[in-house]
Amino acid sequence: MFTKPAGFKYYSKYFFKYYVKYPGRQPPNLSTKTADGIMQARLHDWLEKKLTPPQVFKEMGFTGTFASASKDPQFKYITQYSKMWSDLQVRLTKEADELMRARLDSWLEKKLTPPQVFNKLGLTGTFESAREHPDYKYFEQYSKMWSNLQVRLSQASAPAKSAEDLMIEKLYYWLKKELSPPQVFKELGLTGTFASARGEPNHKYFELYCRMWSAAQGG
Numbered sequence: 001m002f003t004k005p006a007g008f009k010y011y012s013k014y015f016f017k018y019y020v021k022y023p024g025r026q027p028p029n030l031s032t033k034t035a036d037g038i039m040q041a042r043l044h045d046w047l048e049k050k051l052t053p054p055q056v057f058k059e060m061g062f063t064g065t066f067a068s069a070s071k072d073p074q075f076k077y078i079t080q081y082s083k084m085w086s087d088l089q090v091r092l093t094k095e096a097d098e099l100m101r102a103r104l105d106s107w108l109e110k111k112l113t114p115p116q117v118f119n120k121l122g123l124t125g126t127f128e129s130a131r132e133h134p135d136y137k138y139f140e141q142y143s144k145m146w147s148n149l150q151v152r153l154s155q156a157s158a159p160a161k162s163a164e165d166l167m168i169e170k171l172y173y174w175l176k177k178e179l180s181p182p183q184v185f186k187e188l189g190l191t192g193t194f195a196s197a198r199g200e201p202n203h204k205y206f207e208l209y210c211r212m213w214s215a216a217q218g219g
Helices: 008-021 032-048 053-059 075-109 114-120 136-157 163-176 181-187 203-216
Strands: none
Touching: 008 032, 032 053, 032 075, 053 075, 075 114, 075 136, 114 136, 163 181, 163 203, 181 203
């Protein structure tokens, strides 16, 4: 049984990189496993250099179209590289989005307006004419973030309604629903008779509702 010597891992890495750098020196009769290892190293080298699948197609000596070359045994590496390239684009897009999201959050903390962010993104012209720019989506995203912030700030600055105001709103709501005074009596948590409940805190609202009800009935 073959035992890998110390440093074999580093030797293998160097071995593959050597033939990546000097493909013309690669021996013709290497084992399938070794040849595949060298090819994998070449694919990763091309990916680091950000070569597109069509460029790798040419690097591998293919001619014609992808379809016409698909029956070549080596075409499997084009298929593999295309997937590697696609995965890289997804990863780069995700990283760019995360970085831009951090920038948008930072601008929002500084309370930059949408027009200011429009300029920060390097967009020019009008909002409408810049729609085709790749970064316009971030401007739209920021505009929504800005709008939501303004809503939150306006809500925070609005005076809180008192318990009295909230109860009056309830009375008007019940009147709109045409609840009768006995029904509202129960809704207010009052028990017993109308007379026996006079000492309860909510009885004043019941009396008010009775007047509202009477007025609505034309009484």
